[in-house]
Amino acid sequence: MLEEIKYQKLKDIIKIYLPEDVSVEDVEQNSHFMNDLNINSANLVDIVLDVEDAFDIRLENDDMDQMQTVNDAMAIIDTKLKSK
Numbered sequence: 001m002l003e004e005i006k007y008q009k010l011k012d013i014i015k016i017y018l019p020e021d022v023s024v025e026d027v028e029q030n031s032h033f034m035n036d037l038n039i040n041s042a043n044l045v046d047i048v049l050d051v052e053d054a055f056d057i058r059l060e061n062d063d064m065d066q067m068q069t070v071n072d073a074m075a076i077i078d079t080k081l082k083s084k
Helices: 003-016 041-055 061-066 070-082
Strands: none
16 A cells, blocks of 8 residues: 555544644644644544554554554554554
C-alpha cells in the first residue's frame, strides 16, 4: 500500500474524532494526537480500533502507548502490515 494512501486513510479516521476547534487541515505527519490535535484518550482508543479495522491489523497495548503522533501511527501500521 502506498504511503500517501495509508496517510489519507489514517487522516480520514482521525478527522472523525477531531474536536470542533481543530480542522482536518491541522492534521500533519508530526502532529501529536493529544497536544496538537486535542484528541482525548477515549477517542484515541477509538482511533486505534478504527485503525485495526481499516488496515486489518491487531495493535497491542505497547503499540497504543507508542502511538503519540501521526508519524508514530504510520510507523506502527507499516510494521504490522509487513509482519502479516
